[in-house]
Amino acid sequence: MTSSDAPEQGPDADATGAGPNLRGNAREPVPPEDKTEAGADLDASLTRGRTLERRFERRLLQVVAVSISLVALIYILDVPTYFDIIFYREQFFGLIYGLVFVGAFIMFPAAKRAAQTKIPIYDYVLALAGLTAGGYLFVAWPQIVIMPGIATPPKVILGGITVVLILEMTRRIFGWPLVILAGLFILYAKFNYLLPGMLGGRGTSWPRLFTFTYVDSNSILGIIAVVVFGMVFAFILFGRTLFATGGAEFFTDLSLALMGKRRGGPAKVAVIASSLFGTLSGSASSNVVITGSITIPMMKQSGYRPHVAAAVESVASSGGGLMPPIMGATAFLMAEFLSVPYRDVVVAALLPAVLYYVSLFLQVDLEAAKTGLRGLAAKAALPPLGSVLLRGWVFILPLAVLIYCLFIVFISPAKSALIAMAALIVVSAFSARTRLTPRRFLATLEDTGRLIVEIGVIGAVAGVIVGIVGLTSLGLVFSQFLLAVSGGDLYLLLILTAVSSIILGMSMPVTASYVILAVLAVPALVEAGVSAMAAHLFIFYFAILSFITPPVCVAVYIASTIAGSKPMETAMQAMRLGMVAYIVPFIFVTNEALLMKGGLGAVALAFSSSVLGFGALAVAMQGYLIGKVGPIERTLLAVAGVLALLNMTVLKYAGMAIILLALVWLWRFAKRPASDVAV
Numbered sequence: 001m002t003s004s005d006a007p008e009q010g011p012d013a014d015a016t017g018a019g020p021n022l023r024g025n026a027r028e029p030v031p032p033e034d035k036t037e038a039g040a041d042l043d044a045s046l047t048r049g050r051t052l053e054r055r056f057e058r059r060l061l062q063v064v065a066v067s068i069s070l071v072a073l074i075y076i077l078d079v080p081t082y083f084d085i086i087f088y089r090e091q092f093f094g095l096i097y098g099l100v101f102v103g104a105f106i107m108f109p110a111a112k113r114a115a116q117t118k119i120p121i122y123d124y125v126l127a128l129a130g131l132t133a134g135g136y137l138f139v140a141w142p143q144i145v146i147m148p149g150i151a152t153p154p155k156v157i158l159g160g161i162t163v164v165l166i167l168e169m170t171r172r173i174f175g176w177p178l179v180i181l182a183g184l185f186i187l188y189a190k191f192n193y194l195l196p197g198m199l200g201g202r203g204t205s206w207p208r209l210f211t212f213t214y215v216d217s218n219s220i221l222g223i224i225a226v227v228v229f230g231m232v233f234a235f236i237l238f239g240r241t242l243f244a245t246g247g248a249e250f251f252t253d254l255s256l257a258l259m260g261k262r263r264g265g266p267a268k269v270a271v272i273a274s275s276l277f278g279t280l281s282g283s284a285s286s287n288v289v290i291t292g293s294i295t296i297p298m299m300k301q302s303g304y305r306p307h308v309a310a311a312v313e314s315v316a317s318s319g320g321g322l323m324p325p326i327m328g329a330t331a332f333l334m335a336e337f338l339s340v341p342y343r344d345v346v347v348a349a350l351l352p353a354v355l356y357y358v359s360l361f362l363q364v365d366l367e368a369a370k371t372g373l374r375g376l377a378a379k380a381a382l383p384p385l386g387s388v389l390l391r392g393w394v395f396i397l398p399l400a401v402l403i404y405c406l407f408i409v410f411i412s413p414a415k416s417a418l419i420a421m422a423a424l425i426v427v428s429a430f431s432a433r434t435r436l437t438p439r440r441f442l443a444t445l446e447d448t449g450r451l452i453v454e455i456g457v458i459g460a461v462a463g464v465i466v467g468i469v470g471l472t473s474l475g476l477v478f479s480q481f482l483l484a485v486s487g488g489d490l491y492l493l494l495i496l497t498a499v500s501s502i503i504l505g506m507s508m509p510v511t512a513s514y515v516i517l518a519v520l521a522v523p524a525l526v527e528a529g530v531s532a533m534a535a536h537l538f539i540f541y542f543a544i545l546s547f548i549t550p551p552v553c554v555a556v557y558i559a560s561t562i563a564g565s566k567p568m569e570t571a572m573q574a575m576r577l578g579m580v581a582y583i584v585p586f587i588f589v590t591n592e593a594l595l596m597k598g599g600l601g602a603v604a605l606a607f608s609s610s611v612l613g614f615g616a617l618a619v620a621m622q623g624y625l626i627g628k629v630g631p632i633e634r635t636l637l638a639v640a641g642v643l644a645l646l647n648m649t650v651l652k653y654a655g656m657a658i659i660l661l662a663l664v665w666l667w668r669f670a671k672r673p674a675s676d677v678a679v
Contacts, residue, residue, distance in 0.1 A: 049107035053117040057106070064103045065449030066442065071096050072233040072452065076414045090217070091141045093225045098134020100456035101165055102127040107453060108172040126165065133162045137215070148215050151207040159214030160206070166220075166460045173457055177507035181516070182461050185468045198477050212471060219467025220460050223336050224515065228452070228459040231332040231342070234417035236455075237448045238402070239326075241421050242395060244444045245428040245436055250392045251276045252294065257385040264368025266302045267312045270295035271361050274316035275323050284547040284555040287317035288562075296562045303373045310563035311573035314555040315360055318547045319581065321510065322353045322540075325403060329455060330514045330543075332413065334536050337518050342413045343406055348533050348595040351607050352541075352584045359580040359614045363622060370624035394434050398424035455511075462515040469519045479524035490528050494586060497521045498542045505546025506553075513543045525589075531597075534589045541585045548574040576621060580614050583645065591647040609644045609652050616641030616659045625666050637662055 052058045074080075075092040105127040109116055136158055137144070144155070163186070171179045186209070188195075193203035204212075213219045252273055259268035273291045292313040299309035321328040324346040331349070335342040367373075389396070401423045405416035425441075428434040436444070469475045486493035500521060504513035517539040525535035547555035550571045560567045575582070588594040593606035619625050620638040629637070640662065643655025 050109055050116055050119070052106075052119070054119075057119050061103065061106050061450075062446050064099055064106065065446040065453070068096060068099045068103065068449035068452050068456075069233070069237065069445040071099065072229050073237075073418075076230055076234055076418065088141050088145065089226070090145070090215075090221050091138045093221050093229060094134045094137025094141065096134070096229050096452075097220070097225075097456065097460065098131040098138070100453050100460075101130020101134060101169065103450070103453035104169040104173065104457055105130065107450065108169070110172060126168070129161055130165050133158045133165070133214075137221075144215055148217075149211070151211040155211045155214055156207045159210030159212075162214050162220070163210060163464065166457070166464060169457045170461045173454055174508060174512075178461060178512060181508070182464055185465050185474075188474065189468045189472050192472060198480060201472055204471065209471075213464055213467055216467060218470050220463035222463060222467065224333065224459045224463045224466065227332045227336050228329070228455055231413045231417075232329040232455060233448070233452055234414040234421075235326055235332075236451055237444070238398075238417040238421040238424075240444045240448050240451075241424055241436065241441075242398070244440050245394065245424060245434045247395050248277075248290070250388070250395050252291075253383045253388045254385075254392065257383045257388045260382040262365075264302075264304075264364055264373045266295060266298035267304060267309070267364040267368065268361065270299065270313050271316045271357060271364060274313065274320055275357055277317075277320060284314070284318040284321065284544065285558055287320050288313055288555050288558045291317065292559050292562050296559065300563065303371065304367075306563040306565035307560070307570040307573055308367065310556065310559035310565045310570045311577055312360075312364060313562075314548050314553075314559040314570070314574050315578040316357075317559075318544055318555050318578070319353065319356045319360070321544050322349060322356060322581075324350050324353060325406065328510070330511050330540055333511065333515065333518075334540065335413075337522075338532055338536060340533075341410065343410070344533070346406070348597075349537060351594050351596065351603075351610075352537070352588055355584055355607075355610055355614060356578075356580050358611060359618055360577055362615055363577055363618045366618060366622040366624050370622060370628075394424070394427050394431065397427055458509055458511050462512050465516055466519055475519045475523055478520040479527060482521060482524040483527060486528075488528070490530070490589075491586075493524060493528055494538065494589060497525060497539060498585070501539045501542030502546045502549050505543040506549070506551075510540075510543045510546075513546070514540055517543070530589050531592060533595060534592060537595070538585045538589055541581055545578070545581055548578050550575075579617065579621075583614075584610070587645055587647070605652075609656055612656050612659045613641045613644035616644065616662070625663070627666075629666065633662060633666065 052061060071092060075089065075096075080087040105123045106119055110123070114120065136154065140154075167179050167182060170182065189204045189209055190206065191203060192199065192201035195201070215221065252269075255269040255273040255276070259265050259272060262268055270291065273295060274287055277287050277291050292310075296309045296313050299312065300306055304312070321330070327346070327349065331345050332342060335345045338345070398420045402416055402420035405411040405419050406413065411419065425436050428436050482493060482496060486496060497517070501513065501517055504516060507513075518536060521539060522532070522535045525538065526532055530538070547553060548571065550556075550568060553567070553571045553574070556571045556574050557567050559565075560570045563570070584594070587606075587610065591606055592598065593602040594610065596603055616637040619629060620634045620641065623629050623634055637659065640655045640658035643651045644659060646652055646655070
């Protein structure tokens with residue numbers, strides 16, 4: 001789970017090295033200090049802020065980042081209750097927001113030409129203003145809560161300052177598009193009385209608007225703050241602790257051990273490693289940088305064309321946010337919006353995510369078979385699976401604890417993550433190479449706090465938008481507008497929503513685009529007959545797909561930079577590899593068995609027919625199975641694949657039967673070229 005999903009260019013390809021032997025032929029273990037840096041600075045290549053030279057300023061940033069983590073920990077563990085002290089959660093949020101404001105103005109300069117190595121005086125002033133605004137909530141909330149809606153001068157002034165600071169931080173970190181969008185919502189709340197028809201309203205005065213944004217539990221202190229400073233923080237801390245103790249090396253070695261010797265092994269390593277990393281980070285961009293800097297050079301060296309290697313990595317990395325059990329920050333928000341346990345979101349998202357990676361894996365394998373690509377040449381350098389698992393019990397056990405807490409004993413997600421982290425700290429202490437020393441733990445807290453700065457800014461601006469939507473009833477108005485434009489046709493409504501999700505996702509982080517559409521578009525889908533769970537997952541999928549969809553496709557640009565390929569050529573290949581993600585949301589909207597709804601038979605039929613359907617489409621697009629597939633067979637498989645995906649029983653069974661017969665025919669009569677080890 002990272003913050004920004006729109007980083008600048010990734011590392012240069014030449015800086016990464018190449019080849020399958022990642023750590024030398026002897027497979028020497030990584031020294032503890034090296035692993036600490038890798039774990040604590042996994043997103044170093046994504047850093048877009050200042051590189052502070054003054055010791056005082058570096059120390060100040062460290063204190064702020066660590067303080068954010070400590071306050072969030074105290075909030076999650078509800079420490080004041082153990083001392084019979086009454087603390088409102090809004091007091092915690094105010095203090096964290098104040099620290100987030102300070103961290104943002106320290107970390108991110110006002111412009112590219114602004115001071116990049118020191119903090120100018122105006123940023124100290126802005127940081128102090130932010131700390132004052134947050135500190136007032138922390139100190140005065142027991143009095144504020146008595147009359148929260150009364151627009152007193154301190155609330156109006158500090159509320160106005162807070163809105164301005166949020167917009168400025170958003171501009172610095174995420175650029176103008178999100179600022180403009182948030183500004184339009186603010187202006188709508190103030191001036192909607194000037195608009196005709198259904199968009200018109202009574203308007204809101206500036207004092208009331210600033211007060212509402214600042215202190216109302218439906219705005220920046222509401223549901224998004226609960227998720228960001230609770231569940232999201234806890235899982236980021238767990239993920240950072242996992243990497244700080246050597247989890248990154250374990251995931252990479254596990255992927256190499258499983259798939260390194262198979263045909264197209266490097267691409268399959270990319271698929272598995274990216275799914276493992278992505279479910280922890282939730283960010284396509286950081287996932288590409290972290291895993292792609294290793295897997296893309298490996299793929300190129302083994303024979304993959306640069307644009308194919310980049311496409312495989314960008315699609316695999318983008319899917320990480322869809323893969324349970326963690327899925328990134330957005331999944332936690334989804335659970336809150338739906339008012340369901342987080343485990344329900346995970347269960348519903350499981351089969352579509354499996355389909356995503358099964359289809360990608362199959363296409364990667366067919367591409368390798370078609371072009372004659374073999375496994376990694378230096379097989380002796382690959383780690384044995386047994387030894388990897390033996391060393392990796394330190395990381396497997398905490399993940400098992402996490403799953404047990406979430407799905408067996410139903411502990412809250414935030415506390416489940418902290419329990420898993422505690423288990424990791426305990427078991428990692430048995431080995432010097434994994435032990436989390438106090439210095440490493442401090443670095444982990446700092447790294448987590450830095451990430452919360454960016455995520456906190458996303459949460460703040462999203463809270464402003466969500467609050468205004470509720471204040472003005474804009475969500476209802478927009479839903480009626482979508483229904484009117486679609487004429488009540490469900491598929492046209494789904495297409496409009498999908499396009500909106502992709503467009504919003506191109507200009508802002510997934511979390512922000514999801515939140516906006518959750519309050520604007522989801523009500524229209526629900527009114528049209530779509531279940532709430534399916535509607536939320538639908539917009540989530542297409543927000544993520546913006547990272548591989550032209551013209552912006554941030555993940556593709558980063559992967560192309562590493563691979564040295566043409567971005568648009570890579571994007572076209574990525575869209576083809578990621579076809580499942582474009583199709584499967586339409587399937588689970590009309591057939592909720594794919595979301596684990598209904599009996600076991602219905603779920604099994606939905607999943608098996610989808611596997612067959614997407615498999616047939618993959619073979620049709622690649623033109624290869626056991627051998628080359630002719631145009632007639634490809635056409636037949638494509639048609640049968642579409643039939644198998646339809647939610648019509650007769651056509652579904654017909655499509656499945658045709659696919660099975662075609663596969664038997666091809667298996668029996670296709671010309672088999674010499675090939676390396678298969679899947």
